[in-house]
Amino acid sequence: MDNIGEADMKYTNQRVEIIAFLREHKGHPTVDEVYDGVRKKLTRISKATVYKNLKFLSQKGLLEEVNVKGVTRFEANFVPHHHLICRKCGKMDDFQSEELFDYSMKIAEDIEGFSIDSMSTNFYGICKQCKEDTING
């Protein structure tokens, strides 16, 4: 069994493949996208298992759940980063800026009565693809 962490849980094939998929796939897949991806290796996996494990592994800290426009997505990128979100197509890209992260956390230190442990900035706008689609047809 590959060692994928030290959490107190069974390392089932289903969990290993879900985590592997999210580590390889550098996007922010939905439940269905994870399900379709993992099914290529584990053809008999149940969607209920995918749901349960995505939630479970997020609680264990092995994945992160993100939510955009009412759509639940998952990722395994634990390098602090921000997001570029397209208002048109809903695409969500990572955007890394240690500079912004440090600045934000410094400001956060001054907030009273709220212990902050993490932060993330969402930038909203129109992606390159959608801009081109608007210009053309």
Place this chain on the structure above:
Amino acid sequence: MDNIGEADMKYTNQRVEIIAFLREHKGHPTVDEVYDGVRKKLTRISKATVYKNLKFLSQKGLLEEVNVKGVTRFEANFVPHHHLICRKCGKMDDFQSEELFDYSMKIAEDIEGFSIDSMSTNFYGICKQCKEDTING
């Protein structure tokens, strides 16, 4: 009829009350909270109307939809601001920092192939109330 905007739409009592509620209520109410609030004035309003109008008015730019932990919430605070989100109870407070907003937007200008028009930072941690609850019982 109170003038609540110039958008191309009918200013029904239902819409007027929904917007009024969200402008008075300085939180981030859920659909049910808006429904309960508005029902005090319009006892016969349908929940489907609340759903439709919250979505409709957000698209018209008169409200904003925010999503935390899979829960959809609404607000009418158009002063650019950030959010403090409690990991424990899910509470979402506003946090205004023009300094952080300006800094973030300046960084955003350098991003290629993505036209950014707005941004918001989410700070995650534990709120005062939940901290006290942990210490006590």
Place this chain on the structure above:
DNA sequence: ATTCTAAATGATATTCATTATTATTTAAGA
């Protein structure tokens, strides 16, 4: 290696937030 068992899975049913439908009502312009 074999046995054991709590935990996990697969299949399916259930829940419930959200959307669709449609007959009736109404805002707003003529």
Place this chain on the structure above:
DNA sequence: TCTTAAATAATAATGAATATCATTTAGAAT
């Protein structure tokens, strides 16, 4: 006041997410 497209209320339908439960399995004990 009349007209009518748009909006509402009531309700049905949809579908993402969760619950249930019989069966399987990871991992520990023997």
